[in-house]
Amino acid sequence: xxxxxxxxxxxxxxxxxxxxxxxxxxxxxxxxxxxxxxxxxxxxxxxxxxxxxxxxxxxxxxxxxxxxxxxxxxxxxxxxxxxxxxxxxxxxxxxxxxxxxx
Numbered sequence: 001x002x003x004x005x006x007x008x009x010x011x012x013x014x015x016x017x018x019x020x021x022x023x024x025x026x027x028x029x030x031x032x033x034x035x036x037x038x039x040x041x042x043x044x045x046x047x048x049x050x051x052x053x054x055x056x057x058x059x060x061x062x063x064x065x066x067x068x069x070x071x072x073x074x075x076x077x078x079x080x081x082x083x084x085x086x087x088x089x090x091x092x093x094x095x096x097x098x099x100x101x102x
Contacts, residue, residue, distance in 0.1 A: 001037075002034035003034070009026075061085050065081060066081065
């Protein structure tokens with residue numbers, strides 16, 4: 001399916017050089033990632049392909065911690081707390097500390 005879409009897109013590139021360049025970049029992205037876009041195959045294997053679960057997880061794990069009333073974060077601080085929350089919620093805290101001791 002991706003091959004069909006990218007083939008049709010290549011035949012319809014805009015005349016404007018800048019728009020054509022941007023379109024070609026998007027087409028290359030699709031071609032490079034086509035193995036990840038086999039949604040019918042994934043569904044046939046019983047795999048879940050939606051992003052809702054991941055988005056809800058991010059909102060729960062990260063949003064709840066970073067968006068509490070009165071909180072302000074630097075990028076460095078937010079990244080640190082996000083990493084720590086992910087380690088804690090995935091039950092890998094001992095692994096985290098063991099990697100710091102080594």
